[in-house]
Amino acid sequence: MFKKILIANRGEIAVRIIRACRELGIETVAVHSDVDRESLHVKLADHSVCIGPASASESYLNIPAIISAAEISGADAIHPGYGFLAENTHFADVCQSVGIRFIGPNAESIKMMGDKIEARKLVAKYGGIPMLPSSDGTVNPEDPTLLKVAKKIGYPIMVKARAGGGGKGMRVVYEEANLKNAIQAAQGEAKASFKEGGVYLEKYLENPRHVEVQVAGDVYGNVVSFPERDCSIQRRHQKLVEESPSPLFSDKLRKKIGKAARRAARAAKYVTVGTVEFLFDGKKEFYFLEMNTRIQVEHTVTEIVTGIDLVKEQIRLAAGEKLGYSKDDVKLFGHAIECRINAEDPERDFSPSPGQITHLVIPGGPGVRMDTHIYAGYKVPTHYDSLLGKVIVGSSRGREAAIVRMARALREFEIEGIKTTLPFLRKVMAHPAFKKGEFSTSFIEKYFSNNNGNGNGRK
Numbered sequence: 001m002f003k004k005i006l007i008a009n010r011g012e013i014a015v016r017i018i019r020a021c022r023e024l025g026i027e028t029v030a031v032h033s034d035v036d037r038e039s040l041h042v043k044l045a046d047h048s049v050c051i052g053p054a055s056a057s058e059s060y061l062n063i064p065a066i067i068s069a070a071e072i073s074g075a076d077a078i079h080p081g082y083g084f085l086a087e088n089t090h091f092a093d094v095c096q097s098v099g100i101r102f103i104g105p106n107a108e109s110i111k112m113m114g115d116k117i118e119a120r121k122l123v124a125k126y127g128g129i130p131m132l133p134s135s136d137g138t139v140n141p142e143d144p145t146l147l148k149v150a151k152k153i154g155y156p157i158m159v160k161a162r163a164g165g166g167g168k169g170m171r172v173v174y175e176e177a178n179l180k181n182a183i184q185a186a187q188g189e190a191k192a193s194f195k196e197g198g199v200y201l202e203k204y205l206e207n208p209r210h211v212e213v214q215v216a217g218d219v220y221g222n223v224v225s226f227p228e229r230d231c232s233i234q235r236r237h238q239k240l241v242e243e244s245p246s247p248l249f250s251d252k253l254r255k256k257i258g259k260a261a262r263r264a265a266r267a268a269k270y271v272t273v274g275t276v277e278f279l280f281d282g283k284k285e286f287y288f289l290e291m292n293t294r295i296q297v298e299h300t301v302t303e304i305v306t307g308i309d310l311v312k313e314q315i316r317l318a319a320g321e322k323l324g325y326s327k328d329d330v331k332l333f334g335h336a337i338e339c340r341i342n343a344e345d346p347e348r349d350f351s352p353s354p355g356q357i358t359h360l361v362i363p364g365g366p367g368v369r370m371d372t373h374i375y376a377g378y379k380v381p382t383h384y385d386s387l388l389g390k391v392i393v394g395s396s397r398g399r400e401a402a403i404v405r406m407a408r409a410l411r412e413f414e415i416e417g418i419k420t421t422l423p424f425l426r427k428v429m430a431h432p433a434f435k436k437g438e439f440s441t442s443f444i445e446k447y448f449s450n451n452n453g454n455g456n457g458r459k
């Protein structure tokens with residue numbers, strides 16, 4: 001097992017990782033930028049190193065500074081958290097070349113899964129995983145077979161960036177006449193966002209639900225899957241609410257998606273923890289979308305419904321330990337919901353709201369967990385993403401009871417000095433469509449698009 005882990009991240013996830021290390025008896029090294037000196041992750045870690053100025057490119061993305069900090073402090077592994085360097089192939093490579101274990105899969109897996117075309121090909125070749133019809137590889141407006149390929153897939157079609165992520169470089173096309181323009185636009189956007197301008201075509205699924213499956217694998221080829229998470233409540237590709245299990249899933253469908261996810265993990269020879277994303281039609285079919293090679297923000301709902309500490313699992317598996325249990329040992333208990341608390345103003349189109357927290361009451365009581373780095377007096381910097389933390393609830397009495405519990409927790413929550421997504425989340429919990437479990441990825445657009453806050457979609 002590792003003796004000392006450097007956490008190349010900040011915020012709630014750095015705190016979460018430090019807590020796992022403490023329980024595992026592993027020493028921790030926090031890194032921080034100039035403006036994060038007073039951050040909770042710095043206070044909780046055994047050691048800390050300042051790695052640069054506020055700007056992320058000079059601190060949390062500064063590979064030489066992070067590697068130097070690891071070498072000086074004698075860390076034998078680096079945990080990247082999510083975001084920043086978590087899916088950076090070059091960083092994973094550098095760690096390996098200096099003899100420091102990167103806590104995640106090998107650089108090869110990260111690279112393969114980062115390329116959506118390669119990932120699809122790998123998974124399709126392995127077989128047994130439902131896929132939407134698509135083009136074989138990248139497409140160009142001048143391809144002589146373009147219209148034929150598109151016709152075979154059938155409209156509507158989504159043009160997607162092979163380096164995609166975060167909804168950039170995507171276009172929906174309903175008719176042939178718009179295809180070439182959409183390809184050009186997506187290529188331009190992809191080139192600007194990812195430097196890689198390649199795009200491909202995929203059958204477009206309207207009003208899908210976003211369902212994902214956590215997987216874990218060891219170096220001996222053992223793989224398990226966990227109950228699915230439903231992450232359909234999102235706004236402009238930012239998730240706001242996640243839950244497990246999905247309100248629309250039967251045991252039969254859960255078995256089927258679990259099997260598909262394990263097959264995808266096996267196809268990728270996946271080691272440590274990862275997530276297989278699917279689109280779900282809301283009735284009975286799901287389709288492979290992509291695979292993420294990092295610990296995710298919403299891993300917590302899976303922890304609540306299974307009782308398994310996924311960050312500890314990730315560290316253990318990265319150190320080469322055996323999984324030690326099989327898919328049938330992973331049991332689903334009750335229902336869990338997570339709400340993301342962001343420093344954003346829902347009244348102003350969710351614009352960032354940094355500043356000092358002047359007053360804070362964090363919810364608690366039965367079945368309530370809060371993962372956060374904030375405290376009263378903490379100053380939210382302007383330089384990083386707006387996630388302040390997550391309220392996670394679990395109930396053994398099912399989804400309705402979990403919603404009641406979340407509404408209760410959000411009611412207890414008090415935060416002053418900055419604007420947050422709290423009032424918005426309270427409305428989501430009270431919304432009839434949410435309560436019924438009847439929502440797709442269009443939920444927020446559909447009911448909150450005028451941002452009138454009344455949640456009925458009318459002005």
Ligand code: MV4
Nearest residue numbers: 132158165166167202203204205208210234441
């Ligand atoms: C899709 C889709 C419909 N059909 N692909 C958005 C993020 C990127 N990873 C993939 N995304 C989508 N791909 C096909 N063939 C709809 C989306 C999509 C979406 C997916 C998950 C969660 C939220 C979403 C919001 C808009 C579009």
